[in-house]
Amino acid sequence: MTLRLRASSLRHLGIIPAAALVLASSTAAWASAPTNKKPDHASSYYHYALAHLYEDMAVNAGRQDYAEQAVEQYKLALDADPDSEMLQDGLADLYFKIGRVRDAVSVAQGQIAKDPNDVAAHTLLGKIYLRSLSDTQSTQSQQMLQLAIGEYEKLAQLQPNDVETHLLLGQLYSVDHDSAKAEAQFKAAQSIDADSEDVVLNLARLYSDQGDTERAVQVLNGVPVDDRSARIEMALGASYDQLKKSKDAIAAYRRALDQDPDNLDTERSLANSLLDDGQLNEALKLFKTIVASEPQDAQSQIHISEIQRQQGHYDDALATLEKAKPLVHDSLELSYNEALIYDALGRYDESIAVLTKLVDDSAHEDGKYTDQEKSNRALFLERMGIVYREENKTAEAVAAYQKEVELGGDYARSGYQGVVDSYRDAHQWKEATTAAAAAAKALPKDHSVQLMYAGQLADTGQVNEGLALAKAQLSDKSSASDQRDVHFALAQMYTRLKRFQEASAELDAAAPLATASQDKLYLAFLRGALADREKNLDEAEAQFKIALGIDPQNATVLNYYGYMLADRGVQLVEAQQMIQKAVNLDPQNGAYLDSLGWVCFKSGQYDLAEQYLKKAIARLGNDPTVRDHLGEVYEKTGRLKLAVDEWKQSMADYAQSLPADADPEDVSKVQHKLENARVKLARVSTSNTAVK
Template structure:
């Protein structure tokens, strides 16, 4: 530095020497001196490109070292000013347009950011960096259609692994998982060692329900990087989803040894324990997580509040699955002070718990409380209205929902609720009309699928089985991994004793997608019964009863199974249990024909049992 100073004293007009000294100041951490020297240069020559670049680098480095706040905002503006000056002097610099765009994005000046990224693409249409940066910008703003167009405008011959990965990510955001799979496969063909692309491929295979193929890709990543704990967690998640719980736990323990401070690993372990029916173990893990992350002053960041709500919600469902309903209710109530979204979910879980226990008035009371405490939550208002309809005030409930219509695309959810309420009230024309309006407002494929599913359900309840089957097949054709539609159609076919092999295959697929779902297990057990596979039927129906023991349909199915296998007394007990559960159920959830049918079966069984008992007494 002394030598530079001496040289400058000898030649005070040398911009080169002053610039070199400023650069040296910056490299040695004397930032203030570097800024002063660079600014002095610009006073003498406002078009000194190297001085502008030096100031830009200094401000960018300072931004990286600062926390968010007013200071960082002022430095951001200084960095933007220098980049603007640089581009005046070299307007065709692709890298500088991209950098200025990123700075605008950081400053939340989205229109200017987009302009810089588009300029970069226009300057060099085949630039991988420019094209992917613009695409990711559109993705961040939720405009996946424009992101896909930017990427697809690049000819196939000019597409790199990075570009294909960006396209895969874009399709994933659109829930076009097959398109994402194809794009990520192209990326891995170009760059076999690109682990990020392999991860993207694995995730989208998983999204598409191709569990085995996803597992294979994740194993490639794990073999290449055995210390990649996140990938091991993903492998464990696949094992959990496919019911291989021991392998899931083995991998989670391995990941936990690498990520000892991880919250995700113990949370995932609790999910496995819950699926295994090890409710006490699951509850302990989550209780420990809550204690570990608890702050005595209750001063949580937004992320910490979100985590606590997730932990509490899972713990509450574990208690509910274990028939510890009061503990479940107490746990869900702890979600209410954690913020609007957490409170909304907490209220919904409270309502669901009361409904599961057939405590209809309590469910209605808590729905009313929720709609009053969170008056801006339209969803909770509709839940309360539906409760009123179930409790014998249908017109009031429907009127409250109709009052939420605004003549905008947001009306879709309102029409869906109107359809559901009218269907439960058996007002079929009104239900179908509401579905027509919801369908007209549905723009996404998954939204169309959901309306088609509800239409199928409405037809099935009217015993319009051919139309119902057509609607369900439409859903499954669009989404072969739709477990709800697979189960509904499979059960509908099995219950009528038609296409039994196909019915079993569909329900098995639903169970594979959600192994712990009691309703799916009931469907599978009933389909086995219809095929005469009584041993498998008993095993599966018993599992279903353990999951949803207050469901009258499961008890009815068990009764029929025990009758068929010569255990009349057990059959009568389960039919009686079914009738008791129906007696505790609101009218909207009861088919009078089912009740009458079971009542007759029970009466016949009681007469036969009485005769058998009388015969035994005579002997």
């Protein structure tokens, strides 16, 4: 009975050293006993018990000498009973625990050679290979992965009803990018234990990794609400976040917090979803609570600054970033947010200085970047291009976008688009067309670039050439997504050309190809814009509501829908709410600021209207519509001369605009307002002269 006591039990009695000495004193006698032909079970059991005692002492005390004693006792036990599977497995496991991995593998493999169905030996080898996955180079890691898979495949055969084995094997298949086999193992585990939380979580993770987030949500929602753990609710919230269903994500995170109220990770996830949903005050309150609990949480400080920036509290946003700076070292996100704040404040030089440092620090002389480095660098260069465009520094903006082109792939496409847009902003139509042609030549197989060039041709009067180039992107070999994009592009081209029936036909052709949620959103948006151009307000509203039902936080849709209502002078409260949300999502967007100024004007909020319209002009200096709107504000508030100046500038900008952007009706209205204002000014001047 004494020999069955584990070291952990003996330690509480304070007699481990004494027991070890008593047992060790007899070791020599047992070791020197003559070897019997038959197994000596008594001797084997004695040394096995002593090995266990030393093993526990080695583990608890961290003593290498105890570990070596344990090994020796196992060997003596095996001398007494060489064919004992339990002893062989025990020795292999001990080697693994004390870090003698090669010896562990050798013993385990030797045991498997004797008994291919030894579960313990296969389990140990599986553990060893699993641990080695993260400790080896990529080539060796792949070898270890295959060895681990082999062991767990054998274990799944030997113990087909073990849930953990199927889960581990499924996870290994996932790492090996074999989704079908991974799913089969998870389903096998599910058939054994349908209520297993780990099975549900692994299946959901697998589907998410495959890009089928909807199916992941379906699996997680398959667990009744009352039976869901905080982990399942967290996974569900994360899946909803990926689907941009922030309200559903918020609900899931709140349920998780109900079960685990003090979980800061859940609070962070909830705060982020509130931020994504535009619930800025709620998000800010929660982030501040998180920082109060964990003052070193720099990421939450950065999010607080982001909210303050979106709320227009720019000085507070900068102050918050200053608090976060000592907590992080060279945070790209912090610096990028700082650049955004300077941009929002109109402190363009300071914004450019921060962005320049980010671009310089992210540069590699050899031009080689990881995917994440490319993504970051492209983000910095794109923002730099935007700020330069706001400053009307076209050459500098083009230079920034050309650096993005050098990153290749999708970034090259985006960079070329930025170059063309920079020239378009400056009304340099010839240069824009030349740049688009160069992009089309550089990327002849890129349908989106060819479509960009086609649109530029059509906009600059080469309508037939542009339409022909766009249609040439359609072929039997084109993928469904490419065909869809061509139909979308043609619909926009026809809309700008006021060939509305043809535009509608292209959207009808795109509809069956728009299967993803974002494609359906874009289809609804284009249908709404077309209906607006056709003066069909009810249809436009219906389509914009479809789009917002897919993504309530889509700033482009919110802005267009709100502006359409404001321009017609209807539903002004709803219109202002939508546009304000768009501005919150993108505070530096000049078009959104113009919309907000216009809805304020329509609502009689003239001071706010002037404020926002001036900000819009700072970013869209040569936009005739913004100038027209500011002229309206000046005329309404009795500053007729200023109104005349704005309308004169509006007419000058219209004269340099593309035909598609200079609707004759709009131009005529501005001309009429300008002439009337001049007459009024003349009357005032005559009246003043007469009085004198």
